[in-house]
Amino acid sequence: MTEMLDRRAPPRPFFNKLLMPFLGAVTVAMCLSVIYLPAPIVDRMLRDDVHRKAQEWRLRVLDALESGSETFARATITRGDELWLSQVTTLSEIYCFKLIAAEGQIFWSTQAEDIGVVNEMPFFRRIVAAGNPYYQAEDRPVSEVDDHFLRSASSNRAELYEDETGKLMRIAEIHEPILQNGRVVGAIAFYTDLTELRAIFVDRLERIFIALSVVSLLMLVVTSTVIRRSGRMQLRVINQRAEQERQMMAEQMRLARNVRLLGELNEWLQSSRSLDELFKMVGRFMSHILPNSEGSVYVYSSSRDVLVGSASWNGGHHCDHIRAEDCWGLRRGRTYTFGSAEVDFPCSHSESQDDRPSFCFPVLAHGETVGLLHLKAKDSVPLEEFRASQRLAQMCAEQISLAIANVQMRDQLHDRSIRDPLTGLYNRRHLTETLRRQLEQAHREERPLSILSIDVDHFKRFNDTHGHDAGDMVLRAVASVFEQVCEGDETACRMGGEEFMLLLPDLGLPTAALRAEALRGAVERINVRYGEKSLPRITISVGVAVHPEDGTMPQQLMKAADDALYDAKGRGRNRVAVAGEDDPTQAEVAALHASPSPTPQEEAVA
Template sequence: MTQDNRGAVNHRLKWIGISMLLISLTIGCGWGIYKLPAPLVDRMLKVDIFKQAELWKRRVVLHLEDPESALKTGVIDAHDAEFLAAMPEASDVYRFKLLDSNGRVTWSTRPTEVGSVENRDFFRSDVARGMIHYIREVVPLSEIDGLDLHTDNILNATQHHVAEVFMPVAKNGRFIGAIEFFTDISDLRTTFISRLRISLTVLSGIALLALVAVSFASYRANRLQLRALQKQSAKERDLMEDQLRLAREVRLLGELNEWLQSSRSLDELFDMVSRFMTHILPEAEGSVYVYSNSRNVLDGCASWNGGTHKAHIHPEGCWGLRRGRTYEYGAFEIDFICEHAEPHDGRPYFCFPILAHGETVGLLHLRALEGTDEAFHTSKKLAQLSAEQISMAIANVRMRDQLHDQSVRDPLTGLFNRRHMLETLRKSINRSQHTGAPLSLIAVDVDHFKKFNDTHGHDAGDMVLRAVGAALEQGCDRDEVACRIGGEEFMLILPDNTSDDAITRAEQLRQAVEAVSVRYGEKSLPRITISVGVSHYPAHGTMPQDLMRAADDALYAAKDKGRNQVQVAGSGSDAQQISQLKKPIKAVGGKSTA
């Protein structure tokens, strides 16, 4: 055999040896491909689950109002309960528990587990000492909650790989409890194992390089998968935050509506609006205006979040009111500034006309705070809903006020009716009993009123009653109340008036009525005169009916003595005093005297 042949044989033998080595490596790798991936993937998943469990724990602990109390007692508020119940739907956790420091379950996604105790040794030896404990189990389908969140491959499997993680929770270095998370890792585990086997099969022919490449590919696949999971988790977290924000807005609007519907007056209603709008729209300052009774201007009623309102604005000075729909400054290339928004610094604003029963009753003005333009524009829908709630509440309060006025007012004269007079008189007597303040009652009757009706007709009589009612109303000051108790009879309640003051006021009223001239058609009606009776508390009674009877008796005494005069109840000595008063006195309201 020549040297060349020997070299060729040696070369062949060398390659045969290498081939045999590669074959051996391939066979070994093939066996390893089947056996190696599962333990390797399980270790990798354990590290990955540890990181995710830390995030899950931080999310739960940071969201709870009082984590220590929640772990110890399981007592949480409705908002925290809503978050905990929603967490399995927004994460890879399908089940979790809160355990106190003794291992007792205080809260669980499975309510039947509450009260049970974790008695396994590792809880006291590991978890209670601040160490994370990890368990991987193979469980049947029935043990997994919320399978609708998983993939079709998982649903078709009969057994699931589940990671059970105990995360200790400490406060100030003291163990206060733990959170036990359950997550289904079957899909992820199967995916990792499949990819790893393919990679090992492809790279088994190049031995050590294949092993390095497999490790690199596995590491890269793991990182990509982790990033994908993190992106998905971020999307789910954003979705959950949007849902929670929407739920909060709906809840606040419901609370706003409930409070506004229970307000007793417009002033109270606007105070509620100021407080609620600060929470509902924190990125906006605002103000609210309501049409005055004349409807020529709108009155500024309230403002919040650093906003200000003007005392009065004209409806023509607002583009929203002028056009009859919402006006948004800053949404178009060319905008015009409302007069009530001056001085303007360029910030966007909304003008929402407040409508009630198809009628514009006011204006809600909102302006973005500095640096919140984007958030301000996205809040337009919520602001619109708030304006609708406010408009309904204003309409209800106004309707309630109108109904109340109708129940306590005389429709002819506009004075209070007998029912309101009795209620006010009782309150005035109770006040005088407690404070000792003086109180007087004046009874008034139009002289010869039947003659007016018979001679000039009922329309003329109504004009006379309205004229007398106007004189009584002009004579009221502070808490004094003028009432028409029926027909041509009136009464005037005078709190905080001494006896002498009440007699003087009665004479001024008599002279004021006597000075009134009423025209009916083309002619003036005859002179109007009244007879007046005065009673004082407590000299003439301590009950409403006693004071009214005493005032009526004095009134009839005035009629018996010739009408057009003032008499005081139960006192003949007052006649001299009253006669002295029957000299020209400046009439109430600045009218000329008789």
């Protein structure tokens, strides 16, 4: 044995001499990469992200301004523009932005003291005025950052900046040029704070570089050690290391894939236009992100009394409706895990005979519960493997919650933009869009379409006699009748003042005239009380126009209905007139052929 040991190959001094310098050089290179690479990479990522968001906000600002790009040519904004612009900083990560005319003068800013100041920086004329965006990110002392940002920050954050006035903040400034007919008419300057976001990304990237550096160094050391071994020990160590590397690579690839899928999920969800579209995206992505889990998602109804089943994936199923008390996660206000404790209870919305482990994640947005994410382990999936996916599932729930809140907020804003605030009916803008769409469909399918133009008789006299509050009550009562009698695709709109219009698809002249007469009678039977007294009888005059006889374009059809309305008012009011009919009794004759009994909707109104 001693002879065998003595016969071992002598150490290779040349290899040993090269090994340590090589390891030292690699260590230095990795340390330098940890120190110098993360910040430029993150800055490039943030620059691209700020460019993209600035372009999105430029489009949103131009869409919101009443005159669009012409606002910059005139360098003036309306009161409505100012109200909308003042809300931008509260709805986004932008803490300051300015509207700049072509010559560099700031004509609106979140900082009032900037208004009227001329931007004389060289980059403005050289880059922005030439139609190119300009981006700059630099570190600034907290004391130099706009007070507006400190006021808009949370109290804890503001206290932090006050206590650390010597700290630097990473501020991104980007100027987006505004073009009109190929000519630069102005620019929008956005300012956002990247301090925390940059620090988070740099820290994460540094950790990744450190981890990779440590792993690489360990691999070099182990490899050098393995090379110096012989026989089966060398082969066994190499095989073990190869297996570890395979597992580590598989884990890294799995993590990278999950990060990529989460990023794609967030990007797609933020671009969804409706909840139906959003839940389709959720179903497709979740089947890839969590392949070992069956899942379903629920969202609160508008009345918040039940949760509506919206999507399922990987063989899961969802109920049409569940109540909050059916889920232990919603009742307890936190994530509920079934199947991990010695004693636990299944949720009512889950199958009682199914003892597979499951998660119930309350979906929270802005401190409010908006839905529920339910996950259940597939058959033969171990409990440990299923529980290991909890953190990833929680991140998915957070992404889904923010997307649901954003879509619901967009839906609410859109609904407000097409509704009359007094009566709750649709406004003129919505009627015009709907009428154009319905006319195209009626023309394409050769189907009739009728429109009723309605005016409350002597409404001005009514306002002068009983006051505007009573007049508002009358308008709401009349609007309630219109809303109740509309069915299916029928649309009731308030055009302004005491004028209304009803859009009745698939109704020809006889049926439309009968509906108009029934509607007139239903309004006449309204009894409105104001204070301790009943208001005088309410009557309406109605003009009826039909596609295609009275017009094929929206303005033609609306004018025909208005002309018929004026005809009805000229005949003494409280009556129905049909467009193009010279016989003043035409509508009355049509009404006589109608059933004398009111419809169920009219009975409900009466």
